[in-house]
Amino acid sequence: MTRFVFLLLxxxxxxxxxxxxxxxxxxxxxxxxxxxRQVRLVSLWSRDTGDGANEQRVKLEPVVSGERVFAADxxxxxxxxxxxxxxxxxxxxxxxxxxxxVGIGDDLALVGSxxxxxxxxxxxxxxxxxxxxxxxEILSVPRASDGVVVVQTVDGNITGLDEEDxxxxxxxxxxxxxxxxxxxxxxxxxxxxxxxxFANGKLTALDIRSxxxxxxxxxxxxxxxxxxxxxxxxxxxPVIRDGVLYVSSYQGRLVAISLQDGRMLxxxxxxxxxxxxxxxxxxxxxxxxxxxWALDRRTGASLxxxxxxxxxxxxxPVVVGEYVGVGDFEGYVHLLTRDEGVIAGRVRVDKEGIxxxxxxxxxxxxxxxxxxxxxxxxxxxxxx
Numbered sequence: 092m093t094r095f096v097f098l099l100l101x102x103x104x105x106x107x108x109x110x111x112x113x114x115x116x117x118x119x120x121x122x123x124x125x126x127x128r129q130v131r132l133v134s135l136w137s138r139d140t141g142d143g144a145n146e147q148r149v150k151l152e153p154v155v156s157g158e159r160v161f162a163a164d165x166x167x168x169x170x171x172x173x174x175x176x177x178x179x180x181x182x183x184x185x186x187x188x189x190x191x192x193v194g195i196g197d198d199l200a201l202v203g204s205x206x207x208x209x210x211x212x213x214x215x216x217x218x219x220x221x222x223x224x225x226x227x228e229i230l231s232v233p234r235a236s237d238g239v240v241v242v243q244t245v246d247g248n249i250t251g252l253d254e255e256d257x258x259x260x261x262x263x264x265x266x267x268x269x270x271x272x273x274x275x276x277x278x279x280x281x282x283x284x285x286x287x288x289f290a291n292g293k294l295t296a297l298d299i300r301s302x303x304x305x306x307x308x309x310x311x312x313x314x315x316x317x318x319x320x321x322x323x324x325x326x327x328x329p330v331i332r333d334g335v336l337y338v339s340s341y342q343g344r345l346v347a348i349s350l351q352d353g354r355m356l357x358x359x360x361x362x363x364x365x366x367x368x369x370x371x372x373x374x375x376x377x378x379x380x381x382x383x384w385a386l387d388r389r390t391g392a393s394l395x396x397x398x399x400x401x402x403x404x405x406x407x408p409v410v411v412g413e414y415v416g417v418g419d420f421e422g423y424v425h426l427l428t429r430d431e432g433v434i435a436g437r438v439r440v441d442k443e444g445i446x447x448x449x450x451x452x453x454x455x456x457x458x459x460x461x462x463x464x465x466x467x468x469x470x471x472x473x474x475x
Contacts, residue, residue, distance in 0.1 A: 203229025366407010
């Protein structure tokens with residue numbers, strides 16, 4: 092079945108604008124307001140990683156593993172840097188239109204392409220180990236664990252491959268709805284279990300060695316008269332904390348699920364696709380209108396909401412030090428206080444915007460990759 096891939100503009104469309112109307116009723120992004128600065132983001136180093144996303148909506152997330160940072164660009168370049176200094180350690184040109192990555196696991200650096208290629212590099216040297224074709228475009232970051240590489244593709248399939256040579260071990264076939272958001276959440280791998288969200292609003296647990304389904308839960312139920320109203324994608328990456336799995340869906344719910352048996356602990360109506368972050372007490376989420384929420388981890392009750400960044404196409408949140416960080420479409424990183432959600436810091440990283448969630452490093456450092464390829468490591472410092 093041909094899969095119609097729908098851009099994230101659907102968030103604005105469903106807010107009151109028809110796809111086919113000549114009237115532009117989409118609410119504009121909030122203008123940035125002055126604020127009481129409490130924290131500065133001081134650049135420790137900055138590197139040009141290449142073409143960046145090249146004006147495409149692709150999940151080119153940087154990743155930190157040990158003392159190294161890995162990044163990729165749309166033109167096929169994969170790079171490894173020393174975390175402390177930003178020194179380039181190696182680079183490898185895949186010759187592919189990279190659409191997801193880099194995933195790190197079991198000494199491999201993994202990237203996926205729009206042409207359905209999966210490439211495994213040696214994480215230490217950058218040497219190519221193998222490449223193989225999967226069923227369709229890869230928009231989620233590949234994972235490697237327990238001798239298996241796991242990759243989810245836009246056609247709804249999840250494939251398990253042998254880490255040594257890339258040969259297929261199993262495939263979990265799940266057809267995608269006719270209309271979906273352009274994106275795929277990245278599966279989690281925990282204690283031999285693959286946890287993956289789908290465009291039909293369901294979360295599935297699979298055995299990593301065999302691909303056998305262990306359990307499944309409906310995070311959201313598709314409702315409405317039109318295909319647009321029935322979109323319930325699980326595009327935000329699920330997050331685990333203390334044996335509880337937190338998952339959100341577009342036009343659906345945010346739920347907390349027991350990792351042991353798939354039992355739903357709490358749920359609340361919320362539309363979100365950008366991402367989730369969790370600390371000891373709270374769950375943070377950027378909703379479909381780019382309002383940032385803090386919810387009680389135990390009950391899902393609202394603790395605060397920050398609406399001054401509304402419609403700024405925010406990334407998922409990240410917990411860094413005493414703050415929550417998000418990036419926006421103009422390339423700004425905003426820091427909010429964890430206790431009240433007050434805007435406390437801001438810096439512009441890349442004029443082409445920020446599409447992927449920043450990465451927290453060692454508690455008070457933040458790694459940010461801009462859509463134009465600018466990779467910056469920041470130190471958070473209080474304003475005296």
